[in-house]
Amino acid sequence: MNNTYMINGDAAAFSPRLANDKVVFKGFNLWYGDNHVLKDIDATIKSNIVTAFMGPSGCGKSTLLRSIDRMNDIIPSCRTEGDVYIDGRNIYDADEDVYTLRKAVGMVFQKPNPFPMSIYDNIAYGPRLHKTASGDELDKIVEESLRGAALWDEVKDRLRMNAFGLSGGQQQRLCIARALSINPDIILMDEPCSALDPIATIKIEALMRELKERYTVVLVTHNLQQAARVSEMTAFMYLGEIIEFGATRDVFENPRNELTENYITGRFG
Amino acid sequence: MNEIQREKLVKGLLYAAVGLSIVILPIIVVWVTANGLGAINLEFLTGRPYRFEYGGIYPQIIGSVYLVSLCTLLGGPLGIASAIYLAEYAPDNVVTRTVRFFTETLAGMPSIVIGLFGLQFLVYFLKLKTSLLAGAVSLSFMMLPWTIRASEEAIKVVPQEYREASLAMGATKWQTILRVVLPAAVPGIVTGVLLGMGKAMGETAVVWLTAGSGLEAFVPRTLRSPTGSLPMYIYLLATQGHTAEGMQNAFGASLVLLVMFLAMSVSALLIRNHYLRRLG
Numbered sequence: 001m002n003n004t005y006m007i008n009g010d011a012a013a014f015s016p017r018l019a020n021d022k023v024v025f026k027g028f029n030l031w032y033g034d035n036h037v038l039k040d041i042d043a044t045i046k047s048n049i050v051t052a053f054m055g056p057s058g059c060g061k062s063t064l065l066r067s068i069d070r071m072n073d074i075i076p077s078c079r080t081e082g083d084v085y086i087d088g089r090n091i092y093d094a095d096e097d098v099y100t101l102r103k104a105v106g107m108v109f110q111k112p113n114p115f116p117m118s119i120y121d122n123i124a125y126g127p128r129l130h131k132t133a134s135g136d137e138l139d140k141i142v143e144e145s146l147r148g149a150a151l152w153d154e155v156k157d158r159l160r161m162n163a164f165g166l167s168g169g170q171q172q173r174l175c176i177a178r179a180l181s182i183n184p185d186i187i188l189m190d191e192p193c194s195a196l197d198p199i200a201t202i203k204i205e206a207l208m209r210e211l212k213e214r215y216t217v218v219l220v221t222h223n224l225q226q227a228a229r230v231s232e233m234t235a236f237m238y239l240g241e242i243i244e245f246g247a248t249r250d251v252f253e254n255p256r257n258e259l260t261e262n263y264i265t266g267r268f269g
Numbered sequence: 270m271n272e273i274q275r276e277k278l279v280k281g282l283l284y285a286a287v288g289l290s291i292v293i294l295p296i297i298v299v300w301v302t303a304n305g306l307g308a309i310n311l312e313f314l315t316g317r318p319y320r321f322e323y324g325g326i327y328p329q330i331i332g333s334v335y336l337v338s339l340c341t342l343l344g345g346p347l348g349i350a351s352a353i354y355l356a357e358y359a360p361d362n363v364v365t366r367t368v369r370f371f372t373e374t375l376a377g378m379p380s381i382v383i384g385l386f387g388l389q390f391l392v393y394f395l396k397l398k399t400s401l402l403a404g405a406v407s408l409s410f411m412m413l414p415w416t417i418r419a420s421e422e423a424i425k426v427v428p429q430e431y432r433e434a435s436l437a438m439g440a441t442k443w444q445t446i447l448r449v450v451l452p453a454a455v456p457g458i459v460t461g462v463l464l465g466m467g468k469a470m471g472e473t474a475v476v477w478l479t480a481g482s483g484l485e486a487f488v489p490r491t492l493r494s495p496t497g498s499l500p501m502y503i504y505l506l507a508t509q510g511h512t513a514e515g516m517q518n519a520f521g522a523s524l525v526l527l528v529m530f531l532a533m534s535v536s537a538l539l540i541r542n543h544y545l546r547r548l549g
Contacts, residue, residue, distance in 0.1 A: 071437060076360075103439035113430035116453050126438045129448070175434070182438060 005228035005264070010049075010209070011248040014232040019046035022186065022216045023068055028082035030063060032075060037063050039240040041082070045233075050208055050217040052227035052248070055237035056268065061220045064237070065188050068218065069105035070098050086186070103130060106179030106215075110191045112171035114163035114178070119146075119155050122163050122174055126182035141181055149177035150207050169200025176207065186216045193226065205230050224264055228252050236260045301523050308521025317486040318497075322506050322515030326522050331488045332496035333529070336404050336480060337470045339492075344409030345462050348416030352458075355417070356424035357446055376414035383410050384478035392479055402492040404480025408472060412465035419461020423454040456541040463537035467530055473500040499526045 023045040030038040037060045045051045053061040063072060070091065072078045083090045091101055103126075114122050123142040127133040133141050142159070146152040151173040155166070163174055172192055179187055189208070193201040208230045211217050221227050227234050228248060235245040236259070244251055244260040255261040262268055270278070316325025351372075359365040387407030397403040427450050435445040451458075476498045477483070483501025487494075499522050506519035 069437060071433070074433075074436065099439045099441060101439075102437055107434075107437035109430065109433065109437075111430060113428075113434045115431055115434065115449055125435070125448070129438060129440050129444060178434070178438070 005225065005252045007228050007249050007252060008230060011232045014247055016046060016233060016247055019049060022047035024085040026083045028084055030067060031079045033077040037240055041242060043235060043242055043245055045218060047216045048212055049232035050212050050219055050230050051233045052219045052221055052231035053235045053237060054221055054224060054227045059237040060240040061237050062190050065190055065218060065220045068188055069102045069107055073098060103182050104185050106184035106187045108175050108179055108189045108192045111195050112168055112175055114171050114174050117163060118160045119163050119174060120159040122178050123181050130182060145177040145181040148180045149173045151177055169196050169203060172196060172204060187211060189219045191220055236263060301520055301527060305520030305524035308517045313521055318484050322510045322512060322518055326502060328485050328488050329497040329499050329502045330525060333470060333498045335401055335489060335496060336408060336476065336498055337466055339405035340408035340412055340469045341466055343405060344412040344416060348413050349420050349458060352417045352420030352424060353446060356421045372414045372417050376418060380411060380472055381474040383407060384475040387475060387479040398493055399479060399481055399495050400493045401480065401489045401496045404476050404496060407475045407479045408469040411472060411475060412469050415465040415468060416461050419464060420458045423457020424450060427453045456544045459540050460537055463533055467533060470530060471500060473504050476501055
């Protein structure tokens with residue numbers, strides 16, 4: 001088999017057995033009305049690495065991502081069965097507080113979606129909301145979050161400027177900084193580069209590799225090259241099922257399933 | 270006539286139509302100004318009306334301001350709250366659709382009907398008397414559907430991505446509405462409320478039946494006092510005045526009403542632009 005994926009260095013040295021479990025799906029199913037979107041998902045996402053979910057449009061990868069912070073709850077017709085555990089706690093338990101859950105899980109969306117406010121107010125939104133900081137302490141969080149998202153140097157002199165004045169790539173890094181501001185454990189990224197140009201994409205990908213030192217990063221992407229470049233583990237999804245899930249190196253170089261092989265060799269997608 | 274000539278003819282007719290449409294408004298303004306400017310002086314603006322068509326219109330100006338302010342105080346928050354419910358919480362079912370249908374129908378309801386209802390229900394049944402309060406409440410009935418419709422629209426066009434971003438940060442629905450959705454919807458809501466205020470300020474039939482006779486010589490001292498208003502004053506002088514001075518005073522009052530209306534529209538525009546600039 002001939003493929004040309006550039007597997008990142010960390011992934012080449014990575015062994016799933018040595019990493020801790022962070023998010024565990026057990027027999028998880030999800031429906032939108034009569035539409036069975038996720039089917040018997042069993043998967044373990046390891047901590048402090050980048051895990052990529054790839055697959056063709058409509059395979060359920062974004063829905064799976066949104067199951068981790070229960071953002072699917074917003075959709076009235078959504079119904080679930082089975083469990084998802086974060087650090088051993090079932091987040092689909094009846095007495096789970098979804099607002100506390102979402103504080104611990106940051107999310108970055110497909111299209112950069114800063115609030116129509118200043119750069120500062122965008123980052124300060126979460127800390128103010130949860131009353132975790134004010135005054136000098138808030139200034140510090142804003143700076144740390146922007147540094148964490150590799151944006152500080154570009155915006156430190158114009159924090160009061162409207163966030164819409166930033167470029168698309170800067171806006172997306174602002175959204176990452178906003179997610180960092182409430183100090184989450186896990187960062188979910190739903191095709192974070194699909195609306196960005198190649199240069200901005202490179203910056204975000206470099207950022208993902210930095211973020212995994214402190215956070216567990218879950219990435220949804222339809223870009224196979226991106227999955228190979230940044231992730232340690234990769235899952236391939238098709239029609240609501242996880243077809244193959246393993247170390248990125250193995251999935252790309254020795255896929256065990258014919259569907260996976262067809263997908264990464266570009267026979268469909 | 271060939272195609273090219275027909276094209277020119279159609280274009281010419283359309284030009285004429287738009288020309289006619291846009292000159293009507295300036296003509297009215299010029300006409301009112303020309304006829305009313307002679308009446309405007311300090312005494313007219315600060316004095317009281319006497320012997321029907323003589324004197325000033327101070328109580329009428331203040332009466333109109335009181336009526337519109339009180340009506341906005343009552344109808345504004347209620348309308349915005351209803352709009353929030355309809356746009357953010359109401360499930361898409363028969364009840365919601367019925368409520369929305371009634372809101373839209375109420376917006377087009379003839380004002381004289383609302384006035385008559387206000388007279389029977391507020392003035393007589395609830396014993397509010399012909400008063401500032403009865404007038405303002407009746408006017409708020411009229412203002413409400415406009416506020417609801419414009420605010421609901423303004424809330425609905427706030428991009429879903431803002432809500433998702435806020436919810437993903439662990440915000441509740443109400444926190445999201447308060448901190449993200451409403452600030453982004455402010456320009457549209459302000460426009461809606463001011464549109465409603467404009468309608469209330471110019472309304473004659475409703476205040477005629479519920480607020481007062483129109484020629485009151487005193488500014489209302491309590492909510493239960495009858496109050497004069499500019500539209501009523503204009504109506505009475507125009508239909509029952511006997512002298513040239515009466516007619517001139519009617520135009521003078523119209524000019525004042527027009528300036529107040531213009532001031533409101535301009536401030537609406539300024540507020541709107543201020544927020545739009547802030548929103549980027």
